[in-house]
Amino acid sequence: MKTQKRPWLALISVGVIFLLYLPSVAVAVFSVNDTKFGLSWKGFTLRWYTQLANNEYILQAALNSLILAAVSTALATILGTALALGLDRAPWPKSAHKVIDLIINLPVVVPDIIMAVALTLAFSALRFFSSLFDLGLGSLIIGHVTFQISFVTLVVRSRLATLNKETDEAARDLYASSFYLFYRVTLPLITPGVLAGAMMAFTLSLDDFIISFFAHGPESVTLPIFIYSSLKRGLSPEIYALSTVMLLATVILVIAAERITRKIA
Amino acid sequence: MAKNHSSVAKFFGHISPVKKRRLWGLALAGPPLAWLLAFLTLPCLALVAIALATRGQFGEIVWGFDLVNIKRLFGFSLFGWSSDFIFILLRSLFLAFVTTAICIILSYPLTFYVATRPPKTRVFWLILIVIPFWTNVVVRTYAWLLVLSPQLPPAKFVAWLGLIEPGAALYPGSFAVYLGMVTTFLPFLALPLDASVERLNWDLLEAAADLYASKIAVFRQTILPQTWPGLSVGIIVTFVPAMAMFVVTDILGGAKTMMVGNLIQQQFGQARDWPFGAALSLALMVLTLLSLAIFKGLKIEKFY
Known part of the structure; x- marks a missing residue:
């Protein structure tokens, strides 16, 4: 059955992928169209690209987006991996596991606008204590890390679950210290999971709009907000x-x- | 850690004292947990308190115990009863439901096609599905506005079919909204589903076909149970953000389609009515979790 030719499968798949790419292709075509207004084809030009290179506002917004994505992904990857390791490697009581699972799963089962509202509340309360929580790049990073942590943890945890105890025990038998065991055995084994989690976090940060919309300040406009x-x-x-x-x-x-x-x- | 190397208690994870391992676990898991508690869990709980407060004259929160915002949610206000807010909530629910359903219908053929590719090109197809994701949702949605505008072939073709007036655009309207929604959320559903489809035991499908099972029976009795783990994850990660989506409906749906997302954003923005915004957020949260609970309660065994 698997080897059977199914032309309609290919047809639907190519059609769906065509639909996914249609907007991006349209944007690419209009980016080299020699007209500011209207959608009819007026000839090929690269002048929008040269104008872009001179447009401070757009470039600043793009830079903000990239800084935000890079910094929040780095932070969330470290925190998320630590959380996954801490949960997997320590003998937590069952009841603690239940509560912690609930906390971790919240960002997955709660719509992002509620996360944005929650962050707004947290910032407005914490602003009494520190100007760190004024709306700006700092608050944007905190917001993005908050929804990224869980996704990193979930991916790394599923990777940790596939590791067997024997590798650890073999390393211990060979007199590996805890640090050595982590650095030379555990870490290399979970690296694909950590990378996958980081990539997911990065994608989520670039694609986010709602949380940035709530957490940005006048000085920290990111690309989606600008657009x-x-x-x-x-x-x-x-x-x-x-x-x-x-x-x-x-x-x-x-x-x-x-x-x-x-x-x- | 390394300086304790000589102590006997280090050899097996099991031998080192439970207390010490717990301490290490806490040191690792503590900071991220504290982060999530401070910025997400506790504020979510605070929503309940704020929903029970009222809005002051200048948009400040007047703490207290007042059910006025909850009543407003169900349409009771000073000016009598109106179905506006209930209708907006139901519309968001309906939009998320239909979007998820269309994504499921399209994802099965797509993932079956990808899973039957040779292993080398399979990664290529998966990457092909993910790449559009990397353009922000606002840009992608706006791009649909371009694609569907009257000067371009899609609208001209539909006009030629006589379905719209010549010279009219394909937006705003539900067609444009669903097109935007489905292309936004399809990868959310297709990727987890693909993980399950790739592990499919094709012998079962073949056996069912050999035993004269109809195509529907093959799907219900062999494909659905085997792909359920991936499908259910996909449904959750599609349905939840689709419930709160307002960018797509704003850009492609015209001004008339108010969603619960818009409404919440308004309360925390221009209206400065945090208590009502909190009540709306709670309603959205309850509606989402309730839908997921009903979904989890579905016994798929009943289908086959």
Whole structure:
């Protein structure tokens, strides 16, 4: 049955993938179209790309998005991995496990707007104690880390669950210290899970809109916020140019990451 | 850690004292747990207290015990009863439900196609599904506005079929909204489902077909139970964010389609009515968790 030819499967699949890419392709086409308004084809140009290179606001927003994604992913990966290790390697009582599972699963089963509201509440209360919680890049990073931690933990935990005890015991038999055991045995074994979790966290950060919308300040506009606020005036072709650049950059990044993980594994 | 190397208690995880291992566990898990508690769990609990407070004259929270916001949720206000808020909640629920259903219907053929590719190209297909994800949802949704505009072939074709006025766009409307929703959420469902489809035991499908099972019977009795783990994860991660989505409906649905997401955002934004916003958030949370509970309660064994 598996080897049977099923042309309609291919047809639907290609159709679905076509639909997924149609918006991105349209954006790429309009990014080289020589007209500011209207959608008819007016000839090929790269002037939106040169204008983009000179547009401070857009570049600053793009930079903010990248800094936010990179910093929050790094923090969330460390915290999420620590959480997964702490849960897996320590003899927690059953009741504690139940409560902790509930806390970890909350970001998965609660819509992101509720997370955004929760963060707004937390920031407004914590602002009494420290200016660290004023809306800005700091609050954006805290917000993103909050929804990323759980996803990293879940991925790393599923990886930890597949490890067998014997490897640990063999290392111990050979007089490995706890540090050595972690550094040379456990860490290399969970690396694919950690990388997968980090990649997921990075993707979630780049794709997020709602939490950024609630947690951003006037000085920390990220790309999605910038785009959303300029929607009413209509988007300029520079935004299409930027989206195309980002898409190409991510495609290259994904392919590179895939190559690297294949080498590690 | 390394300096304790000589102590006997280090050899097996089992031999080192439970207390010490717990301490290590706490040192690792404590900070991230504290983070989640401070920024998510406790504020979520605080929503209950705020929903029971009222809005002051200047948008401040007046603490107390007042059910006025809960009543407003069900449509009771100073001006009598209206179904507005209930209707908005139900519309969000319906949108999420239909979006998830369409994603399921499209994901099965897609994942079956991907899973039957040779192992080398399989990764390529999976990456192909993920890549659009990396363009932010606001940009992708706005791009649909371009694609569906009257000057371009899709709208012209539909107009040629006589389904819309010539020169009209394919937005705003439910067609555009569902197109945007499904293309936004499809990878959420397809990726977990794919993990299950790749582990499928094809012999069972073949055996069922050999025994003259109809196509529907093959699906219900061999495919559905085997792919249930992936499918159920996919349904949860699709349905939950779809409930609160308002970017897609804002951009593609026109001004008329108010969603619970818009409403909550308004209360914490321009309206500055945090107590009512908290009540709406609680309603959304209850509705989402209730849907998931009903879904979890479904015994798939009943289907086959």
